Amino acid sequence: PEDVDALAQILTVEFNIEGNPSPQFLEIVRKIKPTQCTLVPDAPDAFTSDHGWDLATDGSWLRPIIRELKDLGVRVSLFMDTDLTQIKRAKEIGADRIELYTEPYATAFRNGNVESVFQHYQKATQKAQKIGLGVNAGHDLNLQNLEKFCSIFGILEVSIGHALIGDALEVGLFSAVQDYLKILSFN
Template sequence: MSAKLSVNINKIATLRNARGGNTPSVTEAAKNCQLFGADGITIHPRPDERHITLKDVYDIAPLITTEYNIEGYPDERFMKIIADVKPTQATLVPDPPDVLTSENGWDTVKNYDFLVEVIQRLHSMGIRTSLFIETDAKMIENAAKVGADRIEFYTGPYAHNYSKDKAAAIAPYKESAAIATKNGLGINAGHDLSLENLEFFADEITDLLEVSIGHALISDAIYLGLENTINMYKKLLL
């Protein structure tokens, strides 16, 4: 089976918020992305509402016909959102509130007890859990021990090094993917994946289940159109 494409629509909300009002509409974006072939919708409702707002989270929920993936740091605000909306998946990131974008994975050793408690709460709600993580064997092994269903590889380093040496760029991910699979973890990926580097990543990480792509995809859609862009990304995952 090919990996699923979840479209992160944060950047649609960023553009809307720059002008105020409701143009472009994040609800229309969510509906159209699914209509155009996306396998899911991803959002990251940060506390400062710099892009997705709390209202957006609830407005989008009834429009989801595929999968709803909500990313965030699992504080009580986030946990209430998950309890209310009950998305398909909660992707947990270790971000403090003021960071620009997620660029660090969980330390699953240092945060072991915290993550066990959070994941148990999410599982009691029937929510699939994924931990944003780097290519560190110990952190991946502990992701399984704390009870995560999946990991989401932080693919920023892969994207950064792809044009220099794609074999070297993918190597740590292949090794880490084998560890994840051995420990019973599903594999997602996200951050800086693009039309340039996605196909090679998906071909090499054979157990890849899902990619979450926002910035590059929405940027490409400005020039190529949203439907065409989604189809282009989907073809790279076949």
């Protein structure tokens, strides 16, 4: 959590704070007022994200949190699977964007059977855009699978942390960032 304060002091670009909307997390967001807050349904002891929100269950308690964040001037994104019904619910409870959970895509890409899974992401993106949601994406995206994923029209941003740092250990941070920017520049 202390990294958030340090980053807020030096960032000159958009700031996205991502996490489970626990009371402690929300206090950080209220204090920092980032450009975007991505709400993720991780349990406190989870190592990493492994699914999107189930808004049939969680939508009613998320709605006032989303309203509060938007009243603070924070854009709100919800971490979501490609389920079209859930995406519709994201719009209904007030989200501005969704972040598609891309681990299933990354696994299919790695296993060489990406096309059917890729189509789910295309349909989910189209549905979100049609109802007025922006679309972000993240989880297990890397230099090998990013270009194909970003060929989906209208992806606004991608969250790449682990792979970027892993690549940076091999080629340096500047070169790793440049490699990702080369892929993203075609969009």
